[in-house]
Amino acid sequence: MKKMMLMFCGWLLLVLAVMGIVLPVLPTTPFVIAAAACFSIGDPKMYQRLESSKVFGPYLEGWRTKQGISASRKASAIAILWILMTLSILLTQKLWLTVLLIFIGIGVTTHLLLMKTKK
Structure with missing residues (x-):
């Protein structure tokens, strides 16, 4: 079980x-x-x-x-994040949701940038 x-x-x-x-x-x-x-x-x-x-x-x-993630993986994750965030913002067209998505995007981007970069 x-x-x-x-x-x-x-x-x-x-x-x-x-x-x-x-x-x-x-x-x-x-x-x-x-x-x-x-x-x-x-x-x-x-x-x-x-x-x-x-x-x-x-x-x-x-x-x-504990090596972290590669710089290229970080870059692609951030690029995909913002492409999808932009698409979501354009589709919703609500101010409160736009602001929320932007803050989430900034938070996730900050988290990714602060993660250890694999050499």
Whole structure:
């Protein structure tokens, strides 16, 4: 029962991580790390697949080794963030939501810039 619950949580967290790639308000890395933790006990094969993934593997490696993320990954994350934020602002056209999205964008950008950069 415990393994099944961990597998379910792992998959749920992985779905949130995938959504975080395209939705600027959802962080990807914490969800990937949490999913990996669940899979390490609940489904070791899925944990290995996650570790060797071209998409999620670098997130896990950077966290595990405490090296951070590469400058190019930071730059692409910030660019995608602001492209999607701009699109969201143009589609909503509500002042309060525009202000909220701008503050979220500034917060996420600041967080990314303050993260350790992998050499």
